[in-house]
Amino acid sequence: MIQKPSRPKGTRDFSPVEMSKRNYIFNTIREVFSLYGFKQIETPALENLSTLMGKYGEEGDKLVYKILNSGEFTQKVSDEELLQRNHLHLAARICEKGLRYDLTVPFARFVVMHRDELQLPFKRYQIQPVWRADRPQKGRYREFYQCDADIVGSDSLLNEVELMQMVDNVFARLGVRVAIKINNRKILQGIAEVIGEPEKMVDITVAIDKLDKIGIDAVNAELREDGLAEESIAKLQPILAMTGTNDEKLDTIAQVLAASEVGLKGIEESRFILNTLKACPLVNVIELDLTLARGLNYYTGAIFEVKALDTPMGSITGGGRYDNLTGIFGMPGLSGVGISFGADRIYDVLNALDLYPDESFDGTQVMFLNMGQAEMEFCLPVVAECRAKGVRCEVYPDKAKMKKQMTYANAQKVAFVAIVGENELAEGKLMLKNMLTGEQQMVTPQELVGIVTKQ
Numbered sequence: 001m002i003q004k005p006s007r008p009k010g011t012r013d014f015s016p017v018e019m020s021k022r023n024y025i026f027n028t029i030r031e032v033f034s035l036y037g038f039k040q041i042e043t044p045a046l047e048n049l050s051t052l053m054g055k056y057g058e059e060g061d062k063l064v065y066k067i068l069n070s071g072e073f074t075q076k077v078s079d080e081e082l083l084q085r086n087h088l089h090l091a092a093r094i095c096e097k098g099l100r101y102d103l104t105v106p107f108a109r110f111v112v113m114h115r116d117e118l119q120l121p122f123k124r125y126q127i128q129p130v131w132r133a134d135r136p137q138k139g140r141y142r143e144f145y146q147c148d149a150d151i152v153g154s155d156s157l158l159n160e161v162e163l164m165q166m167v168d169n170v171f172a173r174l175g176v177r178v179a180i181k182i183n184n185r186k187i188l189q190g191i192a193e194v195i196g197e198p199e200k201m202v203d204i205t206v207a208i209d210k211l212d213k214i215g216i217d218a219v220n221a222e223l224r225e226d227g228l229a230e231e232s233i234a235k236l237q238p239i240l241a242m243t244g245t246n247d248e249k250l251d252t253i254a255q256v257l258a259a260s261e262v263g264l265k266g267i268e269e270s271r272f273i274l275n276t277l278k279a280c281p282l283v284n285v286i287e288l289d290l291t292l293a294r295g296l297n298y299y300t301g302a303i304f305e306v307k308a309l310d311t312p313m314g315s316i317t318g319g320g321r322y323d324n325l326t327g328i329f330g331m332p333g334l335s336g337v338g339i340s341f342g343a344d345r346i347y348d349v350l351n352a353l354d355l356y357p358d359e360s361f362d363g364t365q366v367m368f369l370n371m372g373q374a375e376m377e378f379c380l381p382v383v384a385e386c387r388a389k390g391v392r393c394e395v396y397p398d399k400a401k402m403k404k405q406m407t408y409a410n411a412q413k414v415a416f417v418a419i420v421g422e423n424e425l426a427e428g429k430l431m432l433k434n435m436l437t438g439e440q441q442m443v444t445p446q447e448l449v450g451i452v453t454k455q
Contacts, residue, residue: 010142024360033125043106066095099131103148112329120153150338168282177309183292190263195235209293246288311352366416370396375420382445
């Protein structure tokens with residue numbers, strides 16, 4: 001028995017109908033990006049590992065897909081090194097490239113390489129796939145698309161305000177109710193200081209970023225494993241459990257962080273963003289969430305995350321401020337801020353809530369049956385005219401029984417079928433059938449174009 005082929009776990013195929021849905025998402029996001037003045041770029045799927053490694057924290061580095069060097073990739077590796085089976089050491093020796101983990105680090109590399117060509121501030125968007133060697137589960141894939149928008153070369157917090165408006169605009173257009181969560185890495189740094197663990201900033205953020213997934217007890221256990229004192233963990237608890245309005249949370253955390261200069265700076269930035277957004281209200285709720293950490297180490301200021309309210313799903317959008325990401329590539333001091341829409345999770349949310357409008361399906365509007373050579377020669381100029389008017393149409397390629405051709409049209413959810421037999425050919429007309437209502441009418445080629453374009 002021949003074994004059927006399979007695809008790698010954590011990847012997916014998409015049918016034409018599914019691609020119509022996905023393109024609806026991509027086009028919606030792309031339109032909003034353009035409204036706010038962002039310009040599109042693309043970067044290669046492959047990056048040098050020297051570009052990728054060390055940018056995502058220890059856990060993120062483990063998830064970077066590494067690609068074996070071409071040719072005799074073991075030539076420079078000794079037998080002793082092979083026998084040691086140290087996979088991290090071997091990977092560094094036999095792999096020079098990797099699949100991109102996200103779009104932000106490649107963007108930073110792009111900015112540094114093209115800095116002489118760019119006008120700052122530079123606003124770019126990018127819609128491309130990324131890859132992570134993660135454990136596949138619901139809403140988590142090894143290959144998925146990100147839709148990023150970033151601004152570099154500006155320290156203004158108005159950029160953060162506009163990004164929040166963009167997020168709100170996208171999900172309002174898609175019809176998805178979301179909670180937009182905001183925090184600031186400076187606040188988290190201040191919290192680490194006041195609980196007496198400033199050197200544990202990374203460990204604290206990595207742990208509390210998992211709060212929604214694993215719960216407070218597991219987070220506390222991880223903090224203990226990371227070496228935090230029980231007294232410090234106890235001081236952290238009321239901060240993680242803080243409730244109230246955004247203003248109430250800011251006032252309370254300001255008292256807690258009164259002795260932390262960096263923490264107060266984070267509060268000031270958060271207050272500006274939230275107060276400015278009051279002047280231009282959002283459709284969706286925006287919430288200050290002091291447990292939001294975002295695990296990526298390059299964030300230095302405001303951080304964002306978006307979750308759907310009407311169906312269980314992880315983060316569907318995230319981002320934040322990074323003040324010196326380009327510094328690792330030799331261009332220090334260039335500030336940036338960006339967001340990334342998780343298109344695959346948004347796709348799953350829209351599927352779960354059945355939120356796709358009918359017009360998002362860009363299938364064939366009219367199909368011309370093939371009843372013979374003479375009939376087809378009559379149809380082809382009509383087909384050309386339809387396409388010139390923007391009508392999506394196709395011709396059944398083979399002369400076949402009408403039942404077979406109609407079955408194909410039904411399966412493809414074609415809106416109209418055009419039929420030319422001996423009688424129609426003699427009159428110079430076509431029989432146009434509405435596949436939804438079953439209504440048929442004899443029409444001229446010009447009338448056919450008019451009827452279909454009005455639908």
